[in-house]
Amino acid sequence: xxxxxxxxxxxxxxxxxxxxxxxxxxxxxxxxxxxxxxxxxxxxxxxxxxxxxxxxxxxxxxxxxxxxxxxxxxxxxxxxxxxxxxxxxxxxxxxxxxxxxxxxxxxxxxxxxxxxxxxxxxxxxxxxxxxxxxxxxxxxxxxxxxxxxxxxxxxxxxxxxxxxxxxxxxxxxxxxxxxxxxxxxxxxxxxxxxxx
Ligand code: AMP
Numbered sequence: 001x002x003x004x005x006x007x008x009x010x011x012x013x014x015x016x017x018x019x020x021x022x023x024x025x026x027x028x029x030x031x032x033x034x035x036x037x038x039x040x041x042x043x044x045x046x047x048x049x050x051x052x053x054x055x056x057x058x059x060x061x062x063x064x065x066x067x068x069x070x071x072x073x074x075x076x077x078x079x080x081x082x083x084x085x086x087x088x089x090x091x092x093x094x095x096x097x098x099x100x101x102x103x104x105x106x107x108x109x110x111x112x113x114x115x116x117x118x119x120x121x122x123x124x125x126x127x128x129x130x131x132x133x134x135x136x137x138x139x140x141x142x143x144x145x146x147x148x149x150x151x152x153x154x155x156x157x158x159x160x161x162x163x164x165x166x167x168x169x170x171x172x173x174x175x176x177x178x179x180x181x182x183x184x185x186x187x188x189x190x191x192x193x194x195x196x
Contacts, residue, residue, distance in 0.1 A: 056149030
């Protein structure tokens with residue numbers, strides 16, 4: 001099973017991808033997590049991505065496509081994967097199509113988590129509070145200023161992907177405002193339909 005979770009920052013993609021990966025034995029591929037790891041490790045990619053990420057911008061297509069192309073070649077991706085935070089631009093979506101085609105495979109589903117814009121800031125604020133309460137480190141881009149840029153990048157670059165996948169008849173949209181368990185149930189229902 002190969003699928004994409006789409007949605008703005010704070011929509012719950014990471015939460016759902018992590019839970020779904022556990023339920024189904026799939027690999028969660030979060031480009032955000034991979035980039036944060038690269039920044040922490042001080043790699044060349046990390047050095048290039050750091051400032052852009054802190055400001056809430058998008059890292060170059062070239063870099064993230066390269067990361068994903070390499071990652072999906074790994075043996076643990078054979079069973080399938082959940083893309084969380086990739087693709088984020090139309091060129092990334094086109095590159096993914098090409099990549100999967102060259103491997104003789106394709107996506108099984110693209111699931112959009114639809115949420116009210118007004119709730120996103122409070123969701124990010126909650127994530128910060130929960131992280132701090134758990135003694136964790138808050139993401140450098142989880143603040144009001146960077147969130148504004150992340151939302152602008154989302155609406156400018158990523159929102160058109162719903163149209164792209166709708167036209168390809170891959171898109172399924174669910175209510176991301178529902179409680180976490182209910183969203184998970186809706187995702188499972190879509191995957192059951194796809195598998196049938
Ligand atoms: P995320 O953890 O998905 O919210 O991603 C955090 C940040 O990493 C984003 O705000 C971008 O700066 C960068 N990033 C993650 N995935 C991508 C992508 N597919 N394309 C460009 N930038 C990305």
